[in-house]
Amino acid sequence: MGSFALLPDRGGRRVFVALGDSFTEGVGDYDPRFPNGVRGWADRVAEKLAKAQPGWEYANLAIRSKRLRHIMAEQLGPALAMEPTLITLYAGGNDILDFGTDIEALMQDYETLVAALAGSGATVVLFTGFDVKVSALLEPLKKRNAVYNQRVRGIAARHGAVLVDYWCFDAFHDPRMWDSDRLHMSKAGHKYLAGQVLDHLGVPHTFQPKEWEPPVKVGLREWERRQRRWVHDWVLPLFGRKLRGVTLGDSLQPRWPEPVKVPRKRGLKKLLQAQRTGG
Secondary structure (H helix, E strand, C coil), X not given: CCCCCCCCCXXXXXXXXXXXXXXXXXXXXXXXXXXXHECCHHHHHHHHHHHHCCCCEEEECCCCCCCHHHHHHHCHHHHHHCCCCEEEEECCHHHHHCCCCCHHHHHHHHHHHHHHHHCCCCEEEEECCCCCCCCHHHHHHHHHHHHHHHHHXXXXXXXXXXXXXXXXXXXXXXXXXXXXXXXXXXXXXXXXHHHHHHHHHCCCCCCCCXXXXXXXXXXXXXXXXXXXXXXXXXXXXXXXXXXXXXCCCCCCCCCEEEEEECCCCCHHHHHHHHHHHCC
């Protein structure tokens, strides 16, 4: 198989470790066959890596709702202990949504985390955040997101990281790229992002953007009904959890806590089937 300049191995070792929160855990790409009931872009990247270069191992330590401080305390040490050759990190999005977050302090901690990951010698992939236009309720967070993106770009440059500038992807202006909560990618969104990550790394893949018909325009009454439903189903529970100090990830464990060797054919589905049958 071919080699890829951005993915050096260590004596034949190829280890991909994904860190972060719901973005990397795979929320929105639901599949009951997979750990925590989701699949996501990182699983799909791992499978394409293994198809292009047999021998890749993969761990995913991301858990939904984790803040940057949790990722530093709970995921950094275990990740470095795996001696990865490829690391992906998205962190800070939940902090931006929190009341009273000091964005400057947050980004200083973010750079400390990136420096530790880059110091491992692994290829590090970072992401900006998308400017999700979901409601005027969340517009005050727009400035924080802009600062976050600007700082991530500078940090990536300083530490030699690969930057996937998610903010620039026009495809995500289509609402069908998002789950019903409007904050997490849909299955189509996760597939698209997997393709973008692989493109940045120079790894071949077959992911193609969805060719949809233009979205059907809805009347004012239907739009208002959908807005009320979204606020009831997602916004109010979100703020309720924040007030109670609980998160959706409190009872969850990492989906792939230890590196697993990804089968070249049928990928992680084959691995899960073998685990279920004891093979």
